[in-house]
Amino acid sequence: MEKLSPAFFIGKEGSGIISFGSGQPDLPPPKEIYEMLPSFNRFKYGLIQGDENLRRALSREYENSDKDNFVITNGASEALDLIFRVIANGEGGKVLVHKPYYYSYPHLIKAAGMEPVYTETVKGKIDIEDFKKKVKDCKAVLINSPSNPTGRVQDIETLKEIERVTQELDIPIVSDEVYKDLIYIRENYMLTGPHIITVNSFSKTFAMCGFRVGYLYSNDKELVRRVIDLKSHTSMNTSIISQEMAYTATKVPKDKLKEDLKIWEERRDLICSLLEELGLEFWKPEGAFYVLPKVKNPEKMLRDLYEKHKVITYLGEWFGAPGTIRLSYALDKEKIIEGIGRIKKYLEEEGEI
Amino acid sequence: MEKLSPAFFIGKEGSGIISFGSGQPDLPPPKEIYEMLPSFNRFKYGLIQGDENLRRALSREYENSDKDNFVITNGASEALDLIFRVIANGEGGKVLVHKPYYYSYPHLIKAAGMEPVYTETVKGKIDIEDFKKKVKDCKAVLINSPSNPTGRVQDIETLKEIERVTQELDIPIVSDEVYKDLIYIRENYMLTGPHIITVNSFSKTFAMCGFRVGYLYSNDKELVRRVIDLKSHTSMNTSIISQEMAYTATKVPKDKLKEDLKIWEERRDLICSLLEELGLEFWKPEGAFYVLPKVKNPEKMLRDLYEKHKVITYLGEWFGAPGTIRLSYALDKEKIIEGIGRIKKYLEEEGEI
Numbered sequence: 001m002e003k004l005s006p007a008f009f010i011g012k013e014g015s016g017i018i019s020f021g022s023g024q025p026d027l028p029p030p031k032e033i034y035e036m037l038p039s040f041n042r043f044k045y046g047l048i049q050g051d052e053n054l055r056r057a058l059s060r061e062y063e064n065s066d067k068d069n070f071v072i073t074n075g076a077s078e079a080l081d082l083i084f085r086v087i088a089n090g091e092g093g094k095v096l097v098h099k100p101y102y103y104s105y106p107h108l109i110k111a112a113g114m115e116p117v118y119t120e121t122v123k124g125k126i127d128i129e130d131f132k133k134k135v136k137d138c139k140a141v142l143i144n145s146p147s148n149p150t151g152r153v154q155d156i157e158t159l160k161e162i163e164r165v166t167q168e169l170d171i172p173i174v175s176d177e178v179y180k181d182l183i184y185i186r187e188n189y190m191l192t193g194p195h196i197i198t199v200n201s202f203s204k205t206f207a208m209c210g211f212r213v214g215y216l217y218s219n220d221k222e223l224v225r226r227v228i229d230l231k232s233h234t235s236m237n238t239s240i241i242s243q244e245m246a247y248t249a250t251k252v253p254k255d256k257l258k259e260d261l262k263i264w265e266e267r268r269d270l271i272c273s274l275l276e277e278l279g280l281e282f283w284k285p286e287g288a289f290y291v292l293p294k295v296k297n298p299e300k301m302l303r304d305l306y307e308k309h310k311v312i313t314y315l316g317e318w319f320g321a322p323g324t325i326r327l328s329y330a331l332d333k334e335k336i337i338e339g340i341g342r343i344k345k346y347l348e349e350e351g352e353i
Numbered sequence: 354m355e356k357l358s359p360a361f362f363i364g365k366e367g368s369g370i371i372s373f374g375s376g377q378p379d380l381p382p383p384k385e386i387y388e389m390l391p392s393f394n395r396f397k398y399g400l401i402q403g404d405e406n407l408r409r410a411l412s413r414e415y416e417n418s419d420k421d422n423f424v425i426t427n428g429a430s431e432a433l434d435l436i437f438r439v440i441a442n443g444e445g446g447k448v449l450v451h452k453p454y455y456y457s458y459p460h461l462i463k464a465a466g467m468e469p470v471y472t473e474t475v476k477g478k479i480d481i482e483d484f485k486k487k488v489k490d491c492k493a494v495l496i497n498s499p500s501n502p503t504g505r506v507q508d509i510e511t512l513k514e515i516e517r518v519t520q521e522l523d524i525p526i527v528s529d530e531v532y533k534d535l536i537y538i539r540e541n542y543m544l545t546g547p548h549i550i551t552v553n554s555f556s557k558t559f560a561m562c563g564f565r566v567g568y569l570y571s572n573d574k575e576l577v578r579r580v581i582d583l584k585s586h587t588s589m590n591t592s593i594i595s596q597e598m599a600y601t602a603t604k605v606p607k608d609k610l611k612e613d614l615k616i617w618e619e620r621r622d623l624i625c626s627l628l629e630e631l632g633l634e635f636w637k638p639e640g641a642f643y644v645l646p647k648v649k650n651p652e653k654m655l656r657d658l659y660e661k662h663k664v665i666t667y668l669g670e671w672f673g674a675p676g677t678i679r680l681s682y683a684l685d686k687e688k689i690i691e692g693i694g695r696i697k698k699y700l701e702e703e704g705e706i
Contacts, residue, residue, distance in 0.1 A: 007585055010400060022398065029396050037390040043382050045375065045562045047363060074427050074565075074588040081587040085464065104586040111438065111583060113466060209398045210593035212427075230464060232360055233457040234434040235427040239592040240563035 004302060006103065009312050018339035020327040021312035023148060023290065025207035027260055030252040033208070033245040040244060046237035049228050050215065054243050057250040062190075062198075062217055069217055071227050072238045072246075076178050076201040076214035077104065082234070083174055083197055083216060084112035084140070086226045093139030098126050100292065100321035102148045102176070114139065118320065123283045124152030128161050135165065140172050143191065146179040149292050149319040149326040151268075151285025156189045167193050172220075174199060181205040181257055183287035184265050194219050204288075205257065206249045213238060213246040264289055267336060271329045274340040279353055292316055292324045296352055301325060309342040357655060359456065362665050371692035373680035374665035376501060376643065378560035380613055383605040386561070386598040393597060399590035402581050403568065407596050410603035415543075415551075415570055422570055424580050425591045425599075429531050429554040429567035430457065435587070436527055436550055436569060437465035437493070439579045446492030448527075451479050453645065453674035455501045455529070467492065471673065476636045477505030481514050488518065493525050496544065499532040502645050502672040502679040504621075504638025509542045520546050525576075527552060531567075534558040534610055536640035537618050547572050557641075558610065559602045566591060566599040617642055620689060624682045627693040632706055635677075645669055645677045649705055654678060662695040 006021070013019040049055070050072025059065045073079040084095070094117045095109045101118075109116045117138065119131050124147060135141060143162065145154040154162075166173050173191060178201045180188040190198065201214035218224055237243075268285055275282055280293040295301050298315055302325060305311040316324030329336055347353040359374070366372040402408070403425025412418045426432040437448070447470045448462045454471075462469045470491065472484050477500060488494060496515065498507040507515075519526050526544060531554045533541040543551065554567035571577055590596075621638055628635055633646040648654050651668055655678060658664040669677030682689055700706040 007401065007582070010398075024398055034394060037393060040390060041387060043560055043563050045363075045377055048360065074431075074592075077586065078427075078588045090463075090466065107583075107586040110443075111586065113443065207396055210396050210590065212589065212592050229360070230460075233430065233460040233464065235431045235588070236565065237563065239427075239565050239595045241594055241598070242592045245594070 004299075004315065006314060006318065009314075013312060017310045017312060018331070018335050018342065019312040020329065020331070020339060021314055023328045024209045024330060025204060025289075026330050026332065027207055027263065029207040030249055030256055032252050033206070033248045036244060036248050037241075040241055042240055046240045046243065048232045048237055050238060051240070051243040051247060054247040054250070057247060058215060058217070065217060065219075068221070069219060069224065071216050071224060071231065072243055073214045073216065073231070074235060074238050075203060075212040076176060076199050077108075078231075078235065079199045079214045079216040080104075080108050080174065080176065081111070082227045082230055083199070083223075084108055084114060086223060086230060087140050087172060088112040088114045094137060096131070096135050096138040096141045098131075098143070098147075100124070100147070100149055100316065100319040101142075102144060103318040105142060105144075109142075121152075124150035126154055126158050126162070128158055131162065132165055135169065135171060138171060140174060141166055142174045142176065144176040146183055146287025148179065148288055149290045149314075149316070149321065150283055151288045151290045151292075152283055153183055153185060153286040159189050159191055163191055163193050163196070167195050170195065172197060172223075178204050178214075179288040182261065182264055182289065184261075184268060185286045197223065202246045202249055206246075206252075208246065208249065211239070211242040211245055213242050267329045267331070267333065270333055271327065271336050271340065274337070278340070278344055278347060289328055289330050291327050291329065292319075292321055293327065294324050296350075298323065298325050301346065305343065305346055309346055311339055311342045357652075357668065359667060359671065362659075362667075366665060370663045370665060371684070371688050371695065372665040373682065373684070373692060374667055376681045377562040377683060378557060378642075379683050379685065380560055380616065382560040383602055383609055385605050386559070386601045389597060389601050390594075393594055395593055399593045399596065401585045401590055403591060404593070404596045404600060407600040407603070410600060411568060411570070418570060418572075421574070422572060422577065424569050424577060424584065425596055426567045426569065426584070427588060427591055428556060428565040429529060429552050430461075431584075431588065432552045432567045432569040433457075433461050433527065433529065434464070435580045435583055436552070436576075437461055437467060439576060439583060440493050440525060441465040441467045447490060449484070449488050449491040449494045451484075451496070451500075453477070453500070453502050453669065453672040454495075455497060456671040458495060458497075462495075474505075477503035479507055479511050479515070481511055484515065485518055488522065488524060491524055493527060494519055495527045495529065497529040499536055499640025501532065501641055502643045502667075502669065502674065503636055504641045504643045504645075505636055506536055506538060506639040512542050512544055516544055516546050516549070520548050523548065525550060525573075531557050532641040535614065535617055535642065537614075537621060538639045550576065555599045555602055559599075561599065561602065564592070564595040564598055566595050620682045620684070620686065623686055624680065624689050624693065627690070631693070631697055631700060642681055642683050644680050644682065645672075645674055646680070647677050649703075651676060651678050654699065658696065658699055662699055664692055664695045
């Protein structure tokens with residue numbers, strides 16, 4: 001039997017299938033990003049660092065920054081890849097990651113020749129004492145709040161303490177904030193400091209996953225220079241037309257984001273109440289669009305749900321959370337209800353409820 | 354004084370400046386690639402391996418291939434980066450490169466944790482005896498014909514011998530054929546065999562540099578699988594809209610390519626005759642759009658040409674060819690004549706002619 005992985009399910013989200021799998025918004029991007037397409041006529045290389053208009057627009061969103069603090073990348077993925085390769089500098093080192101984690105993190109860290117080390121969390125919240133113990137011999141830290149796959153948001157006091165401790169130890173933090181505009185409980189608290197490298201993207205905020213526009217923001221000019229240098233060999237500029245669409249997205253009034261957030265929150269509340277009715281245990285998501293319920297036999301459940309009930313779910317184990325499955329609720333309410341209904345049927349058949 | 358590098362000149366190709374620098378076509382892409390833009394409305398993730406229509410179209414250009422043999426990448430650069438990282442497999446190894454070489458090659462090889470080793474060429478043509486000696490303890494070979502920066506095309510007998518020797522030794526060849534449609538002396542001879550990984554791109558053939566669509570082709574299914582796996586973490590799919598434009602380009606009648614080739618050849622002949630008039634020594638380009646004349650004091654010449662004569666040229670040393678400068682003749686004839694005129698003036702002032 002083919003080994004299950006997120007890649008296994010790509011392209012299988014078709015007829016009659018309800019997918020709680022892939023983590024991408026179903027709500028469409030702002031219509032404005034398509035409206036500029038008919039007049040687009042450029043074709044030459046763009047700047048490796050990224051389009052100046054786009055970087056200037058971003059710098060207006062980040063206090064005390066200017067366009068030189070940003071590098072536009074092929075999604076947040078490439079930003080992370082470039083950053084870890086630059087930090088590794090061919091010499092390796094440890095990167096501290098909090099569990100559960102986005103499933104690409106360990107792969108990215110290892111591909112850069114580094115070693116992921118893990119700090120456990122309490123209900124998805126970082127245990128600052130464990131963090132302080134483990135961070136000491138690390139070369140970098142990776143923070144992801146709101147988290148994929150837990151949807152949990154780190155407490156502001158914790159984030160401030162992490163800022164302080166790592167600055168004292170002079171350890172860079174890579175802060176993956178791609179879900180910063182999808183928080184239900186408060187505004188985003190952006191990690192700040194000379195040692196912070198913020199990673200972000202147009203994928204989740206503007207539903208632009210397929211266009212692959214991400215970026216990094218850092219006040220460390222030497223790091224920025226080295227990232228650009230590496231990117232000049234490994235991929236050159238990010239697609240000029242994707243960047244132009246992203247630039248257009250920066251000009252869209254923020255009301256749409258707020259309206260979208262309301263829809264996401266309703267979905268969050270819906271799936272939580274349905275999972276509660278099933279008696280499943282989970283940490284209430286505070287951001288993003290994932291929930292990670294505990295289940296008895298995750299691997300069997302995943303296969304049976306897919307093969308017998310036409311429901312796609314992801315294995316928590318891929319994210320460092322064995323004993324759980326990950327549900328992405330980037331679906332309209334009808335589908336959420338239908339999908340959880342099918343999960344209920346599975347659980348009943350198994351005698352688990 | 355700021356260190357000169359190709360990156361130094363990016364964005365400086367402005368008013369009054371004649372640039373023989375960056376290697377990108379000035380002839381526009383097929384107009385059809387823009388015509389589909391108004392109807393484009395997708396936004397979700399694409400397949401990591403690349404759009405199926407695009408891969409199917411490519412497979413029609415490569416004998417005995419199917420769509421599963423291709424991976425679409427962010428330009429040829431990303432294809433090379435992924436391939437070397439997969440071949441290195443965290444264990445390093447040597448990669449044989451012929452001199453002069455595209456300036457990113459040593460960087461890419463080192464960034465993958467590997468070591469570039471060089472075989473010298475005779476007037477840009479591979480010395481097969483030196484090649485055979487050096488290839489034995491290499492983990493991979495990188496071939497680039499037509500070559501950037503020399504414009505030289507390897508002889509078919511040499512390429513066949515390289516195919517044979519490396520297959521016997523079971524050493525993969527990475528064949529960067531991005532200039533395959535810009536050859537003046539014959540049709541392209543594509544390296545073939547189970548151990549060949551062909552890298553190509555829409556950048557030079559279709560003047561689509563800024564859109565960043567490249568690809569690799571290989572019959573080694575395990576290698577393809579590992580490349581996709583790595584890309585799923587490091588950048589995910591290539592921009593869906595750039596890919597759609599590339600797919601449109603595959604449907605354009607090949608006549609345009611032939612018409613373009615005629616223009617390139619006229620430019621080649623023009624710049625060669627002008628350089629001959631100046632008494633400069635060079636190898637006649639047989640493909641691509643670069644020529645590498647020998648000069649007396651390349652670094653001084655580069656600076657003076659830029660600062661005093663508003664002409665951008667590249668240092669041969671960046672490409673492993675000290676004692677030369679690289680001229681890209683992706684310019685209309687008037688600019689070529691004006692630019693070489695300014696170079697003549699410099700040489701006269703220096704008393705070199």
